[in-house]
Amino acid sequence: MPAWIIIVLVSILCVGFFVIGLSLTLIFKGHHIDSEISTNKDMQRLGIRCAVQESRDDLAGGDCRADGCSGNCAGCDIDHDRSRKE
Known part of the structure; x- marks a missing residue:
């Protein structure tokens, strides 16, 4: 062969x-x-958040959910914070 x-x-x-x-x-x-942060209950229980959500929280000094971030990285846009502060 x-x-x-x-x-x-x-x-x-x-x-x-x-x-x-x-x-x-x-x-x-x-x-x-289920690897999506916004729908995985275990990740939410452990306090794991989307990187964009963490960046928004750090920049805004508060909860980014007030700005419409759902914790879903696919739905978040990092440019949202830049356009709001300019």
């Missing part, structure tokens, strides 16, 4: 192994890992 066929088969096997490994949470728990 040629060496390139062995390499291709081993590569396919490795990719399949990693896909199954990454799917274990979905397979055993039945849902995807």
